[in-house]
Amino acid sequence: MxxxxxxxxxxxxxxxxxxxxxxxxxxxxxxxxxxxxxxxxxxxxxxxxxxxxxxxxxxxxxxxxxxxxxxxxxxxxxxxxxxxxxxxxxxxxxxxxxxxxxxxxxxxxxxxxxxxxxxxxxxxxxxxxxxxxxxxxxxxxxxxxxxxxxxxxxxxxxxxxxxxxxxxxxxxxxxxxxxxxxxxxxxxxxxxxxxxxxxxFDVGLSILPMSHVYEFTIGFLMFFINGACIYYLEKPPTVTTLLPALKKVRPTIMLSVPLIMEKIYKNKIVPTFTRKPLVAALYRNPVFRKLFHRLAGKSLRKTFGGRIKFFGIGGAKVDPVVERFMKEAKFPYAIGYGLTETSPLLAGSGPNITRPGTIGVIMPGVELEIRNPDPDTGVGEVVARGENVMKGYYRDPDMTAEVLDKDGWFRTGDLGILDKKGRLSLKGRSKNMILGSGGENIYPEDIEFVLNQHPLVSESLVVEGDNSSLVALVQLDEERLAEEAKKRGAAHEQGTVAGIKEAVGEAVTDAMQEMSHMFAYKREEILAEIKFFVNENVNRMSRVDRVEPVEHFEKTASQKIKRYLYNIKKSIQPAGKH
Structure with a gap:
């Protein structure tokens, strides 16, 4: 060291x-x-x-x-x-x-x-x-x-x-x-x-931009000061470039953003264990679920080259269900939290001490406090002080003064809580928090985690609508959506065909129009199901009033959705409409 x-x-x-x-x-x-x-x-x-x-x-x-x-x-x-x-x-x-x-x-x-x-x-x-x-x-x-x-x-x-x-x-x-x-x-x-x-002796495979301080400090400098070797992709990290690279390099350490593991879990792990009714029934049992996850973990480690000992995840909050999978799979993931303004690391957990739902302990040499905590929940704004805190925003003293006080404390804008053992857990961004009609604090990130568990939801964003309503914007998995609509429409189509044979005149026309709009109808039906699904799994104050589809979300380099672009009070263009 x-x-x-x-x-x-x-x-x-x-x-x-x-x-x-x-x-x-x-x-x-x-x-x-x-x-x-x-x-x-x-x-x-x-x-x-x-x-x-x-x-x-x-x-x-x-x-x-x-x-x-x-x-x-x-x-x-x-x-x-x-x-x-x-x-x-x-x-x-x-x-x-x-x-x-x-x-x-x-x-x-x-x-x-x-x-x-x-x-x-x-x-x-x-x-x-x-x-x-x-x-x-x-x-x-x-x-x-x-x-x-x-x-x-x-x-x-x-x-x-x-x-x-x-x-x-x-x-x-x-x-x-x-x-x-x-x-x-x-x-x-x-x-x-x-x-x-x-x-x-460590070998790293870099898949994130070095212009992002997370990859630069943790994925480059930490390697370089210790004499390790780093390999770089010559093309963007797609399946066709990443899998051969993993096989050749066989990295011991990698850094990633949550989205990558979330896609592996939703697109590969869950379908594998829910495709057949018997396996799906066993998968719902916690004992068998852990066993299945353990088997999946062995396969996953092999896919990553067989030597992976540290898979760092940062840049955004991790879905608790996905983290539970990694923990049960004994996949050597680690969690880190910080911001560009803190170079970036503030707190984290190594592979052996991760605890789903928490970030982990504070990095040595850094002070972390929770300011203005809620008397009931203990949730407040995370503030930090240490040698890693930025000098300020370049040529912007006013903006610097908004987040950095004279004593060196930096306001992260994140809401969190510290437990008795000094472990940090995050609730969301203070700017994202929605004030409910009854004055209660609503954290959209918590609702989004539930939404993202639905098999047909690729990603989601919860925003405030008119009259303190909650609106869920969802990016649907179009491939799965088409399969589901086709599956659900099969029985209905058979009945409609029989009706067509017996119908005459206007009835035939109506039936044909219904068939041509079947996919759109099934989409609306599925959106209604998503609304029911999320509202059954959140508290009363966090229930959404409507669900709207979007084509795709604009994202930052660390794959976080640019929330400021999605104000429901402005024009949101639904998926499929131009």
Whole structure:
């Protein structure tokens, strides 16, 4: 386990030098299809690119935008930027052109490192006051001049110096530039080892964007400080790319967002044990359910390569039913909680101490409190203080003052509760909480968890409607919906055909029209069933008044639904209507 005593200071140069000194001949970074380069080779590539940045005119404090998917060169570029004293501005690969340009302008970035496939997002860098452009694919200069000669001078860096400005793609609206120091990020990487020790024999497979602080700090820095090796996908993580990668790499550690395991559970696990009536009946018995889950867990671990010992889940709240499955399956999942503003980790549980429904214990070195708790439930706003809390929102002192007080306490905006053993559980976002007609607090996330258990619901969102009503927006599983409608319509269709043979004139026309609208009718019938299902499984105050379908939900990089886009009092376009 690496400690601050090994590094000396919480800075990127100290972190890099320690890893190069201790692990020089070990494999460090690779694409799945390639061969790893060693830590020594990584160091040489960083030196080369840092010199290129310096000679092109990049100075300490300059902002350098970094736009590309996770890769060895992304890591090399980041180290080159930060060890030069410049500030890295990672941009999410799924940002639109407008978002990319807006972030570059706001950060006042004068240099850009961009992957070839994303270059169209910045067609005219000069119009954004960007004077230097480098290609991420090979770390070569595309635009700019070499105005300086000689070696790169020694750059004096303080722990409090800004290392990165990270623009969030949040659930509540416009992106904010979160200013993180060297100490914020390096401190979190060191303290995060409390939840999972990583060593030089570990192998990671990265499937999340490094421009997201969760993947960067936990999925990259924690590996790099311990001499482990990380593999990167060359294409987005689909079934056709991920399964062969898992088979080849056989990772010991991976990071994920809840959606991935939720899809595995709903699309593979549940259908397997509910398809046949006898098996389904046994599956409803807790004893047999645990046995079936244990068998599924063995198969799941084999699918992940057979060596997985830590499957970290973060970025959003985990469905309790899915978490129960992972626990009963003895799948080595871990839970983490935090925000971009906290670099990101605040609390969590390692694979051996997870407890469904809770996040876990507070990370050492961090203070966590529950402010203004409800006298009946104990639920209040989670506030945090520690060396991992951001410096502030870049160029936005007013917004910073709203969340960060003079004593260093950061308001997370999350609602939670701490039990007697210091374990944190989350209830939802304070901004999402709905005030019921009787003054009661309604947490939409709790209702959504129930909705998502329905076999035909892919995802859901509960919002406030008119007159304090509750509206459930659901994205239906269209493939299953079609199968269900066909199944339910079979008997009805037989009766209708018999009626057609005997009917004449207008009756025949009516029957044919009914058949043509059968699918739409079954959809409405299923929506009514979903409403009944959820209302039978929530308390009286949380019952929904109506269920409306949507085509698909817009999401952030961590696969959280952008709630601010779905105000029921505005126009919500139902699925299938254009």
């Amino acid at each position: 690496i400690t601050i005593e090994d590094l000396g200071t919480y800075t990127f140069p100290a972190l890099l030098n320690n890893s190069l000194r201790q692990f020089s001949d070990l494999p460090a970074l690779s694409f799945v299809s390639g061969e790893p380069i060693t830590y020594e080779e990584v160091g040489k590539k960083i030196d080369h690119f840092r010199e290129l940045l310096y000679r092109s005119g990049v100075n300490k404090g300059d902002r350098v935008a970094l736009l590309g998917s996770s890769s060895p060169n992304w890591a090399i570029a980041y180290f080159a930027i930060t060890t030069l004293g410049a500030i890295a501005v990672p941009l999410l690969p799924d940002f639109s052109r407008n978002e990319v340009e807006s972030c570059i302008r706001h950060a006042e970035a004068t240099s850009l490192i961009v992957a070839t496939r994303l270059a169209e997002r910045v067609e005219n860098p000069a119009a954004l006051s960007v004077s230097r452009v480098f290609r991420l694919d090979d770390l070569e200069m595309l635009v700019g001049t070499m105005g300086r000669d000689g070696p790169v001078p020694e750059i004096a860096l303080a722990e409090s110096d800004t290392a990165s400005i990270i623009y969030t793609s949040g659930t509540t609206g416009r992106s904010k530039g979160v200013e993180l120091s060297h100490k914020n990020l390096v401190f979190t990487a060191i303290q995060g080892q409390f939840f999972q020790r990583i060593n030089k």
